[in-house]
Amino acid sequence: MTELNPELFDLRMSDKAQPLMAAVKKHLEENVAPITEEFFALNKEKEDRWTWHPRQLELLQGAKDKAKASGLWNFFLPDDETGNGLNNLDYAYIAAELGKYPLGSESLNCSAPDTGNMEVLERVGTEAQKKEWLEPLLNGEIRSAYVMTEPGVASSDAKNVSTTAVLEGDEWVINGEKFYISGAGDPRCKILIVMVKTSPDAAPHQQQSQILVPKDTPGVEILGPMHVFGEDHAPQGHMHMRFDNVRVPKENILLGEGRGFEISQLRLGPGRIHHCMRSLGKAEKALELMIQRGGSREAFGKTLVKLGKNVELISRARIEINAMQLSVLQAAKAMDVLGNKEARVYVSAVKAMVPEKVCTIIDQAIQMHGAAGMSQWFPLADMYADMRHLRFADGPDEVHHMVVGRAEIQKHGLW
Amino acid sequence: MTELNPELFDLRMSDKAQPLMAAVKKHLEENVAPITEEFFALNKEKEDRWTWHPRQLELLQGAKDKAKASGLWNFFLPDDETGNGLNNLDYAYIAAELGKYPLGSESLNCSAPDTGNMEVLERVGTEAQKKEWLEPLLNGEIRSAYVMTEPGVASSDAKNVSTTAVLEGDEWVINGEKFYISGAGDPRCKILIVMVKTSPDAAPHQQQSQILVPKDTPGVEILGPMHVFGEDHAPQGHMHMRFDNVRVPKENILLGEGRGFEISQLRLGPGRIHHCMRSLGKAEKALELMIQRGGSREAFGKTLVKLGKNVELISRARIEINAMQLSVLQAAKAMDVLGNKEARVYVSAVKAMVPEKVCTIIDQAIQMHGAAGMSQWFPLADMYADMRHLRFADGPDEVHHMVVGRAEIQKHGLW
């Protein structure tokens, strides 16, 4: 990264994106903020934790309708025909705003994992696949899941996938077990993109394929929710699933047999950047809470922020947050300037950097709160659990460090 | 600590304690281990999460009866009349064993906070107080809570206590709010020892008193459970409580007005050592799980333990666990040899050292497990939450570091 393209140092939002950003902010303040409290309060009114309350869906639809009416729908898609063709850097700035409102992304139809799934369908889907699944996704009528991680093998090595798909006549027959499938619990989730092994005798990176599986296909079983530090995040959840002789038509394969990894490359860059931007939003929030708590309580004759190492902790948090922000923006810019493939090392760098450091900042904010920091009175424990989860999602830290370290050594021809 | 008493380097269990240790181990294996699975499975059978299932109490009583029959009852008490007069070092070894069985301590009537409360009652209680509360506690008929932490002030400075007790005629009238009161949710909990401010005009360390308050006194309200990373630990819980014009007889005060801190000194040393020993048990467990998982899964052609920094992480965990074990044993020995007051710095040293380092080890074990490490399939997330909680319980790390650092500087006459 030493001899860098000067463009990688222009990290400003584009002029073109300014009005979109303004419109998004307005939408969030006027259409999303006002419904948030009622929406989450309804969680306690539901009979079944694994459904939505009808009023919740109604509230959400209202916000979505307003977004559509304002032309703020599906702007995440890079293709100008279906969306606004935002570049990654501009989208990163907007993602940071969305991250401040728990219902923000969904109100604009740009929640994970739908965004990634829609991008994939748009780029590699057949006309029929687009018609059946992309269209209702783009309309916000259904939701989707991405089914990769397995309980029985080390997911850090994506080649380990053990769920099989075997072609029998005109059908793929899928068998295997998956877990931590985020969003698969949502009753609105209708379509799954499943990573499977189709070609065990091919080269290691060409054994895998991705197949579209409607969630209601016989043999698709949801065994239950996986917990994240005691939370199950109902009704969306991170589901444990079994595929038991699940049969789907031959043409449900995406792009072709053995091209599963190729598709992964398409989807992961932008998603990781958005995760990182939202993580930085959490770090800002944690720092803010840390200062507000520590600045308003006294011990030993001083406010807590003035005791011991606390000023230095706050300084270090601020320094790291700013450095991370610049790094994430540069990774987004690298995707715009160099393309996803070349920017891969930048993306791995921020994915390895951000969640780990944000965990530390949240943990320090918890410590400043005393025991209350772990309680339901503050969002910090949930934020910590989410952020700790993120150190596994889309590849554990260790794999991303391997990507970055190896690329660095390769510059010297020594790997 | 430079010129040290040679006795502080003899960290062996005493000969006298060997048969007790053997009997405890036998009891745990024969009477406690066999009931554990059934006991916890019953949690799902209960209608009200905040009660015990009758069968649970029956199982527990059976184990207690066997312990009594074997003479293993109340051995934690240092007084020979009521207990075995174990010294702190011997008890530390036994605490490590107890920590391996979730029902171990209770089956021998030596759970926190009862042990501390019983010690206090035995040393400073009046005959009447002993008859009414110590006796049923010693018999394992009731349980108790220690009511100190408050939501409205920084608990790191114990002088901040704001709950008041005002003498009106022959009664103390108590008003205030407390939280994170462990065990107060247990329906068997009958008596509270409450830290209050009685003498706001006295010197800062003489304003506080401790008062016995039966839990069923009018005005004692349990507002709800506080969570620890999403868990409420029902039915014992860490309760949020309000004292609203609670009236208890004048003679319910312990030791006398303004002597609240003096009583705290009595109770905290041994409890902290036991916490630390149990924490080391958790660290051993985490290391074991880390190796078993990492040694049995492969990625990139090797087992996970052989990848990257993992061997070094395991080495560092082992090195730190052994060093912590020796440090905790030495602190226990210091209490035996130097007395609780002089040993205070040793105790703070291990209280500041152990939970923080054990959190790190558990976190690394989680990382080795991938996402499953945070799930309900492994005990690691719960262990992490417990250990993170312990960095606040009995004073946050920062306060203990202040005790140790100040004592070190004072050796040079420079504080």
Place this chain on the structure above:
Amino acid sequence: MTELNPELFDLRMSDKAQPLMAAVKKHLEENVAPITEEFFALNKEKEDRWTWHPRQLELLQGAKDKAKASGLWNFFLPDDETGNGLNNLDYAYIAAELGKYPLGSESLNCSAPDTGNMEVLERVGTEAQKKEWLEPLLNGEIRSAYVMTEPGVASSDAKNVSTTAVLEGDEWVINGEKFYISGAGDPRCKILIVMVKTSPDAAPHQQQSQILVPKDTPGVEILGPMHVFGEDHAPQGHMHMRFDNVRVPKENILLGEGRGFEISQLRLGPGRIHHCMRSLGKAEKALELMIQRGGSREAFGKTLVKLGKNVELISRARIEINAMQLSVLQAAKAMDVLGNKEARVYVSAVKAMVPEKVCTIIDQAIQMHGAAGMSQWFPLADMYADMRHLRFADGPDEVHHMVVGRAEIQKHGLW
């Protein structure tokens, strides 16, 4: 820093500076690189370590003359009349280039502490002061030193200065002791800017003044060189000095009595940015050496870079270097956009961040080299010592963290 000026995210070098950068690179390659080996080899030929060899001065003058001839002289000065009026961001990029050549800065007349001293003289010097000292400095005929740090007090608090200057008639009489005065050993150093206490009864920040003292004034004694990890850096050195009834004319005071701190603000921002850019050059060098060594030696059947945590260390080094680079560039930009005063927090942030992290990276590079890493065969031990020194120069890390942490807390009105 949350609601940031978009300009702070355009970190590209300006178009205007591109030809200057190209000319500087050409000069360094053609005029500086070729003389470097001979220059340093002459160090062994000198009779007195505290002089320059005549041939050394001749070589240097040759490079200076060429720089002047190419119009590359004094471009660091922000004033267009005397220099090229480079902004801080552009200068930061150029400083990074200069840092790659040990004689680079001097060949262009922009070595520390001369640059800072010249800036100060230009902004606050009288016509007479400019004529006598600024002119020969701008011509590269003499050098200078900045005399602030004292051995007898904690320099982290600049108000601690104890060297006194008392007005007797028309003269300031200066008494006190200073140390770590970089460059004061150089025989070409002719003028000192000395921080003194002139007004002990004024408000704390108005007691100090800065006074021009010719190095040959009677009473100015150089007691000897201070070492930095065993090195004395002759013939420039970091000198220990005594001022013993040193008398200088009343008009040698800069800007006026009690305005010493005001002058400090002028000088420190840019200098700190340049230190940080040069530090990043060292970090890049250390990382390069780490990979070259680790990639070319084998142990246990693999190259060292592939063993244990080494890939991850290399990844973390790269991630941190890139994040630091962006942070330093943003701090430079902040000086350009917000002014030195407003940008103060950005500058402290990078001054606290960079030297500490670069020390760690160099230390890891040493470890990868085995014992040879500490030896005279590699530049790493010297680089470590320089970088460790930098954690004190212009204020220790702790003071800069205090600036950043306090500013952050002040945003919430809680300091």
Place this chain on the structure above:
Amino acid sequence: MTELNPELFDLRMSDKAQPLMAAVKKHLEENVAPITEEFFALNKEKEDRWTWHPRQLELLQGAKDKAKASGLWNFFLPDDETGNGLNNLDYAYIAAELGKYPLGSESLNCSAPDTGNMEVLERVGTEAQKKEWLEPLLNGEIRSAYVMTEPGVASSDAKNVSTTAVLEGDEWVINGEKFYISGAGDPRCKILIVMVKTSPDAAPHQQQSQILVPKDTPGVEILGPMHVFGEDHAPQGHMHMRFDNVRVPKENILLGEGRGFEISQLRLGPGRIHHCMRSLGKAEKALELMIQRGGSREAFGKTLVKLGKNVELISRARIEINAMQLSVLQAAKAMDVLGNKEARVYVSAVKAMVPEKVCTIIDQAIQMHGAAGMSQWFPLADMYADMRHLRFADGPDEVHHMVVGRAEIQKHGLW
């Protein structure tokens, strides 16, 4: 290490060693302390830095004579015939005392590397070898060096040794290059134990041998001193050497061809423990200096020790020093109880733990001193360099962590 031998927790010095310890302390105070200042002042009087001043040797001989007269000579040797048969634990306590006096070890004939070399000669030397080399070493008439590390290969893997010894007739012919040979610069050093490769076709651990080489053998060249952070430690030094067709009699091999590693195992355990004990002495000294400096200087209205994180740093240093002390004593005890081979993991654990943590403590002490901490006015920079060196000596940290981590994994049968 979980199910531990109770003996490993009795870390007291033995009763038997108490009078020896008292005699050693008396000797150090009465015979060594008084000559120290004069001894080191003479370094400046010498014409050749690589010799001793005659008065230096005279002073040292005086102290040695007194030690011999008091029966304090060679007590390090475990064999009762030649020494006092101290166990490792007792010797560890005494080593800590010796570490406080720079001339302490030599005055009692127990300096490294002589102690290790004498132990080896006593255990595996022939009668002739003992007569020629062990006797004068035991008498303190000559000194020795251990010649292992090589500049051209990664020394972390001891199998990498490339210096060859080939049998030609009745002579070994040695060729190769070595460096960081501590003590080889001392004019009194007469005998070298050289690690060579004799059997390149044998199994990897049986290719190496150790051979006695008198330093004055033709072909033994000292190329110059290696530096440690700029210091050459004349006149003992850490020498860079070449062996150019060096011929020694066949019988100079120790123990036999291919048994070089076997001999290494004999020597390294105790030496590492002594290094660690001396390191802890340095940590104590650093902590003491940190407090004395920080407690006697003020900034921002407080002494430095009371500012920011400093109390916590001091607390952490104390906690770690105590934990390290217990760990090192336990490793010494393990050697006594389990034997060097079984105790190997304990020894690696403390060798990996201590120098790294002591480096950190010294570094923090430097920071508390401001720039003076790196200067010749305080011993901290030298202490840091020594301690940093120790992270390579007898194997880098990484190798020791590999030993400990692998042993831990092997307990579970998973390596």
